[in-house]
Amino acid sequence: MNAEIISIGNELLNGSTVNTNASYIARRLHESGVMVTSEHSLRDRAEEIKGALAPALDRSEVVIVTGGLGPTHDDITKNVMAEFFNSELVYNEDVFRNIQQRFEKRGITMPAVNRGQAMVPQSAELIANPLGTAPGLLFRPENRLVFVLPGVPREMESIMEESVIPFLRKKCPECRVQVDFFRTTGIAESVIYERIRKNMPAFSSYEIAFLPKVTGVDLRIIRLGDDIKDKEKFDKFKNILYTHIGDHLYSVDNRELEAVLGNMLTSRGLTIAVAESVTGGLVQDRLTNVSGSSGYFMGGIVAYSNEAKIGFLKVQAATLEAVGAVSEEVAREMARGVQEAFGTDMGLATTGIAGPTGGTATKPVGLMYAAVAYHSRVEARKFMFGENREVNKQRSAQAAMEMARRFLISLAIVE
Amino acid sequence: MNAEIISIGNELLNGSTVNTNASYIARRLHESGVMVTSEHSLRDRAEEIKGALAPALDRSEVVIVTGGLGPTHDDITKNVMAEFFNSELVYNEDVFRNIQQRFEKRGITMPAVNRGQAMVPQSAELIANPLGTAPGLLFRPENRLVFVLPGVPREMESIMEESVIPFLRKKCPECRVQVDFFRTTGIAESVIYERIRKNMPAFSSYEIAFLPKVTGVDLRIIRLGDDIKDKEKFDKFKNILYTHIGDHLYSVDNRELEAVLGNMLTSRGLTIAVAESVTGGLVQDRLTNVSGSSGYFMGGIVAYSNEAKIGFLKVQAATLEAVGAVSEEVAREMARGVQEAFGTDMGLATTGIAGPTGGTATKPVGLMYAAVAYHSRVEARKFMFGENREVNKQRSAQAAMEMARRFLISLAIVE
Numbered sequence: 001m002n003a004e005i006i007s008i009g010n011e012l013l014n015g016s017t018v019n020t021n022a023s024y025i026a027r028r029l030h031e032s033g034v035m036v037t038s039e040h041s042l043r044d045r046a047e048e049i050k051g052a053l054a055p056a057l058d059r060s061e062v063v064i065v066t067g068g069l070g071p072t073h074d075d076i077t078k079n080v081m082a083e084f085f086n087s088e089l090v091y092n093e094d095v096f097r098n099i100q101q102r103f104e105k106r107g108i109t110m111p112a113v114n115r116g117q118a119m120v121p122q123s124a125e126l127i128a129n130p131l132g133t134a135p136g137l138l139f140r141p142e143n144r145l146v147f148v149l150p151g152v153p154r155e156m157e158s159i160m161e162e163s164v165i166p167f168l169r170k171k172c173p174e175c176r177v178q179v180d181f182f183r184t185t186g187i188a189e190s191v192i193y194e195r196i197r198k199n200m201p202a203f204s205s206y207e208i209a210f211l212p213k214v215t216g217v218d219l220r221i222i223r224l225g226d227d228i229k230d231k232e233k234f235d236k237f238k239n240i241l242y243t244h245i246g247d248h249l250y251s252v253d254n255r256e257l258e259a260v261l262g263n264m265l266t267s268r269g270l271t272i273a274v275a276e277s278v279t280g281g282l283v284q285d286r287l288t289n290v291s292g293s294s295g296y297f298m299g300g301i302v303a304y305s306n307e308a309k310i311g312f313l314k315v316q317a318a319t320l321e322a323v324g325a326v327s328e329e330v331a332r333e334m335a336r337g338v339q340e341a342f343g344t345d346m347g348l349a350t351t352g353i354a355g356p357t358g359g360t361a362t363k364p365v366g367l368m369y370a371a372v373a374y375h376s377r378v379e380a381r382k383f384m385f386g387e388n389r390e391v392n393k394q395r396s397a398q399a400a401m402e403m404a405r406r407f408l409i410s411l412a413i414v415e
Numbered sequence: 416m417n418a419e420i421i422s423i424g425n426e427l428l429n430g431s432t433v434n435t436n437a438s439y440i441a442r443r444l445h446e447s448g449v450m451v452t453s454e455h456s457l458r459d460r461a462e463e464i465k466g467a468l469a470p471a472l473d474r475s476e477v478v479i480v481t482g483g484l485g486p487t488h489d490d491i492t493k494n495v496m497a498e499f500f501n502s503e504l505v506y507n508e509d510v511f512r513n514i515q516q517r518f519e520k521r522g523i524t525m526p527a528v529n530r531g532q533a534m535v536p537q538s539a540e541l542i543a544n545p546l547g548t549a550p551g552l553l554f555r556p557e558n559r560l561v562f563v564l565p566g567v568p569r570e571m572e573s574i575m576e577e578s579v580i581p582f583l584r585k586k587c588p589e590c591r592v593q594v595d596f597f598r599t600t601g602i603a604e605s606v607i608y609e610r611i612r613k614n615m616p617a618f619s620s621y622e623i624a625f626l627p628k629v630t631g632v633d634l635r636i637i638r639l640g641d642d643i644k645d646k647e648k649f650d651k652f653k654n655i656l657y658t659h660i661g662d663h664l665y666s667v668d669n670r671e672l673e674a675v676l677g678n679m680l681t682s683r684g685l686t687i688a689v690a691e692s693v694t695g696g697l698v699q700d701r702l703t704n705v706s707g708s709s710g711y712f713m714g715g716i717v718a719y720s721n722e723a724k725i726g727f728l729k730v731q732a733a734t735l736e737a738v739g740a741v742s743e744e745v746a747r748e749m750a751r752g753v754q755e756a757f758g759t760d761m762g763l764a765t766t767g768i769a770g771p772t773g774g775t776a777t778k779p780v781g782l783m784y785a786a787v788a789y790h791s792r793v794e795a796r797k798f799m800f801g802e803n804r805e806v807n808k809q810r811s812a813q814a815a816m817e818m819a820r821r822f823l824i825s826l827a828i829v830e
Contacts, residue, residue, distance in 0.1 A: 010624055013451040014594075015442020016635055017626065018435055022456070027430020036428045037463065041437070041454040048452065071605045072625055073612075106799055111605040113612075131803070152627060154806065209431045220431070274696075274717070280703025281689075281696035284717045288695025289805055291771055299723040301716055302689070302699045308714040308757060312727070342723060356706055390704055 001172050003029050003062035005039040006052055008077050009151055012041040012067075021066050021156055031222065032165055033175030034062060044068055046080045053084055057144055062168070067151030069134035071113045078121065078137070081148055085139050087121035095120060099133045124148075127163045131155045136163065145171075178223040180234075181254040182241055185216030185402050192217060195244040203237055214391050215257075215398040216248075250405055257401050258286045258293075264408045265296040265346075272404070273342035274300035275313050275334040277325065278352035278368055282397040298342045303334065313337030326351050328369050328380045335371035336378055346407075347373035350400045352383075354392045366392055370400040372407045379407060416587050418444050418477035420454040421467055423492050424566055427456040427482075436481050436571055447580055448590025448639070449477060459483055461495045468499055472559055477583070482566030484549035486528045493536065493552070496563055500554050502536035510535060514548045539563075542578045546570045551578065560586075593638040596669040597656055600631030600817050607632060610659040618652050629806050630672075630813040631663075665820055672816050673701040673708075679823045680711040680761075687819070688757035689715035690728050690749040692740065693767035693783055697812040713757045718749065728752030741766050741778050743795045746786035750795075754788040761822075762788035765815045767798075769807045781807055785815040787822045794822060 005025050011017040019041055026036045037060060040052045056063045068077030082089050096118035103110040117133050120126060127136030127147070132155040137148040147164050149156045169176070184192065189210045200208070207222040219241070227233065241249060251260050265272055274283050274297075281302050287293055301312045306325060309315040315333040323329050331351050339347025352368030359365035365387055371380040381403060385395045420440050426432040434456055441451045452475060455467045471478045483492030497504050511533035518525040532548050535541060542551030542562070547570040552563040562579055564571045584590075599607065604627045615623070622637040634656070642648065656664060665672050680687055689698050695717060702712045716727045721740060724730040730748040738744050746766050754762025767783030774780035780802055786795040796818060800810045 010622065011626055011635070012438070013441050013454060014445035014637065015438045015440070015451075016594075016624075018433060018438040019454075020433055023427070023430045023433040025430070026428050030429040036430075037458060038467075039428060039434075039456040043452060052453075070625070070627070072608045074624060108603070108606075111603070111609045113605045113608050131801070154629070154803070209426075209429070211431055276696070276699075279700070280708075281691070281699030281701075281715070281717070284691075284696030285694075285700045285808070286696075288717075288719065288769075289808070291804055293695075294719050294773075297719055299717045299719040299727075300696070301727075302696070302703075302714045304703065304709050304712055304714040312714075312716075312756075341727075354703075358709075389706055393700070393704070 001034045001062060001168070001175055002060040003034045003036050003064060004056040004060045005036060006049070006056060006063060006065045007039065007041040007151075008044060008049060008065065008067035009041075010043050010074070013043050021151060021153055024153070024157060025064055025066065025160065028160055028165055029062075029064075029168070031177060031179040032168055033172065033177040033224070034168055044074050044076050046076060046083070049077070049080045050084050053146075057141065057146070061144060063144070063146045064164070065146065065148045066156055069117075069148070069150040070152075071111075071117050071133070077148065078119075078134075081124075081137065081139065081146075082121040085121065085123055085141065087123040087139075089119040090122045092118055092120045092126070095126065095135055098135075102133055127159055129155055129159055130162065131158050176228065178228045180221045180223075181251070182219040182221070182249055183216060183251040183254065183257075184219070184245055184248040185250060185257065185398055187217065187245060187248040189217045192219070192245055196240055199240045203233075206237070214394050216250075247406075250402065256286070256289070257398060257405065259290050261401050261405050261408075262287065262290045262293055262296060264405065266292075268408065270346060270408075271296050271298050271342075271344040272346040272348060273298050273338045273344040275338035275347065275349040276300065276302045277304060277309070277334070277350060278354050279350045279393050279397045279400065280304065280354075282393050283348065283350065283400055286397060286401070298344050301338055301341070309334065309337075312341060314340070324363065326353055326363050326367060326369065328371075328382060331369035331371035331380045332373075332378045335373035335380075339373040345374065346404065347371075348400055348404050349373075350396050352392070352396055354389045354396075355387055356389055368392070368396045368399070370396070370403050372403050374407060374411070379403070416449045416477060416583070416590055417475040418449045418451050418479060419471040419475045420451060421464070421471060421478060421480045422454065422456040422566075423459060423464060423480065423482035424456075425458050425489070428458050436566060436568055439568070439572060440479055440481065440575065443575055443580055444477075444479075444583070445592065445637075446594065447584055448587060448592050449583055459489050459491050461491060461498070464492070464495045465499050472556065472561070476559055478559070478561045479564065479579070480561065481564045481571055484532075484563070484565045485567075486526075486532055486548070492563065493534075493549075496539075496552065496554065496561075497536040500536065500538060500556065502538040502554075504534040505537045507533055507535045507541070510541065510550055513550075517548055542574055544570055544574055545577065546573050589640075591639075591643065593643045595636045595638075596666070597634040597636070597664055598631060598666040598669065598672075599634070599660055599663040600665060600672065600813055602632065602660060602663040604632045607634070607660055607663075611655055614655045614659075618648070621652065629809050631665075662821070665817065671701070671704070672813060672820065674705050676816050676820050676823075677702065677705045677708055677711060679820065681707075683823065685761060685823075686711050686713050686757075686759040687761040687763060688713050688753045688759040690753035690762065690764040691715065691717045692719060692724070692749070692765060693769050694765045694808050694812045694815065695719065695769075697808050698763065698765065698815055701812060701816070713759050716753055716756070724749065727756060729755070739778065741768055741782060741784065743784050743786075743797060746784035746795045747788075747793045750786035750788035751793055760789065761819065763815055763819050764788075765811050767807070767811055769804045769811075770802055771804060783807070783811045783814070785811070785818050787818050789822060789826070794818070
């Protein structure tokens with residue numbers, strides 16, 4: 001089964017928006033065994049959209065159109081699709097009520113302009129949009145499926161996950177692919193490649209992709225047909241990863257590091273508190289992205305000033321004087337301090353220089369220390385990152401959480 | 416002058432790479448007054464590439480092709496272009512020497528596979544690639560310009576900046592555009608539209624786009640030609656925005672809310688501390704994304720447990736008992752508490768239920784309170800968001816910072 005993506009929106013063609021929707025849709029279709037052969041981004045212009053639709057429908061069984069379903073004058077996709085398929089727009093009471101309820105829930109009177117969203121093409125099947133006012137549409141011209149989705153990423157994603165992907169999976173059960181993720185951190189793409197490449201010829205039927213992010217490299221393995229059933233072969237493959245990059249592998253089920261860490265804390269009945277300087281709240285933001293984190297995360301301190309480090313975390317003024325706030329010693333004292341202040345089993349701390357200013361010859365931008373306190377023990381580590389402030393914060397938060405994860409593993413081995 | 420972009424590479428169509436090249440090229444062309452009307456991503460397949468080239472050349476004066484110029488077997492773009500333009504590949508001594516020198520500089524013998532890169536289409540003009548082995552190519556079929564660039568982002572970008580953009584600017588000096596952003600929060604796209612639409616006919620020559628995000632709606636205005644010079648008309652336009660959505664307008668120069676707030680604090684010589692419950696560190700993470708934030712942001716407390724709210728923020732146990740942690744009173748006490756604990760001018764606090772669990776009939780998921788303490792004053796506000804945990808955190812953080820921004824504005828008016 002082949003698919004094409006048509007993305008609609010002026011913002012995609014004047015460079016003000018990166019088309020992350022297209023890569024998301026392409027990735028999810030690919031993982032469902034549907035081959036994407038073309039992605040075409042177009043402006044909000046009726047003739048241009050129709051001009052791209054016709055050849056896409058000639059070539060491919062599935063076309064996914066995204067963008068331009070909002071309520072304002074520049075959102076023309078629904079009308080263009082209705083014209084293209086000679087389908088009259090008709091008022092739909094259910095859609096209207098859903099829109100009205102969304103506004104009521106927020107305590108806002110529905111603006112008149114949203115009424116237009118209740119007009120839908122007669123020949124289209126409606127697809128529920130759990131997160132927005134514009135329903136998705138499905139047209140079925142002969143032997144073709146044309147899905148029309150909103151361009152707001154989270155709305156598009158929820159419709160993809162809840163409707164489009166399950167629909168396509170049912171349509172083509174033999175298109176099944178098995179997708180596995182092995183998520184790593186603290187190791188470069190080229191190093192992973194060097195370590196495993198001599199073992200790879202035996203797995204040439206696997207599609208192996210390296211997906212690098214600032215916080216680490218994900219390996220995505222796609223298997224088809226017999227490879228899905230061959231558990232022994234996959235076990236061999238996993239064993240190669242465990243042997244060569246096992247230390248860096250934090251997730252084999254595509255969970256985030258904070259979820260993995262949260263799970264380890266929960267299963268061991270441990271609590272954690274966090275003291276942040278360089279990461280400025282990001283570690284705690286990520287920890288609290290996990291539903292249920294209030295069970296093990298008690299809270300923490302963002303100590304941006306020396307006064308806050310001394311006042312809340314009992315960092316010694318003498319230590320700050322002697323070695324400065326960005327130092328292994330201060331990281332240790334912060335971790336111990338927050339652990340004691342919150343009365344938790346574990347304390348986690350970060351200190352560093354995010355940049356772009358504030359670096360010196362001995363303490364350059366990108367220098368960062370993380371520390372873990374656990375009962376009477378404290379461990380600290382030094383890291384050297386790059387020059388971009390937000391990237392440094394992200395890498396520092398990831399490194400600190402990874403330290404905590406490894407500490408908990410070492411604990412399990414010792415006990 | 417119209418342009419189209421053709422991006423080539425399997426990685427773009429299986430979702431393993433986000434096409435940032437396309438948005439970069441589109442943005443730079445747009446800012447140079449060249450309108451991009453289509454972006455088409457294709458696999459490394461000769462027939463598919465030729466099938467997209469022909470209509471692009473029919474429609475547009477400029478076509479920019481990117482990707483697939485590397486030395487390996489799956490890089491077919493150069494050969495496809497040569498075939499398409501009936502241009503023989505010929506050996507080029509200069510290109511060969513450049514490739515050889517690049518390898519020599521790195522102390523590496525040139526791999527045999529790179530020799531093929533010295534073969535170039537006879538009818539193409541070569542464009543220097545300062546950062547890589549593959550030169551860019553320029554074909555000039557009648558009244559058309561076809562640039563062929565490598566897909567490695569930094570190589571593509573350097574050729575764009577040093578050759579393509581200067582070339583096009585010279586070609587069309589009158590093609591300038593002016594891009595302005597007006598960023599809003601706390602107001603729906605449809606509400607903005609309702610409020611301003613009756614005034615819009617006078618500005619039909621402006622390209623006005625609504626760009627909604629979970630934290631607010633950005634308006635992007637693009638002006639061309641005489642509209643750039645007509646300051647009076649643009650002032651009238653801005654005046655309409657200030658009149659109808661002025662309260663919600665936090666930035667007219669495309670800065671983030673945390674940067675705007677930071678600037679207001681800096682210019683008034685004020686300091687801030689933050690107490691977070693529902694946002695779990697996100698407010699502080701965003702505040703510290705601003706370089707120089709250590710000048711006004713002293714730090715804060717993530718108080719996820721009641722004990723932390725009592726211990727660090729002096730929230731009254733009696734208040735927690737009487738009205739619960741998610742309440743206007745607790746938000747107020749948290750704001751006051753963090754302001755006093757850190758000795759800052761301002762204290763900012765959030766409390767709420769991020770979900771998906773933890774909601775009750777009277778306190779559903781999405782309920783959130785924010786409070787601002789400033790010297791002896793405290794203000795609080797109730798918000799009702801949705802069901803997604805991360806989105807609720809993002810909206811809550813934005814709402815809290817927006818409260819602080821508005822408080823500072825009201826202060827300026829009173830003083």
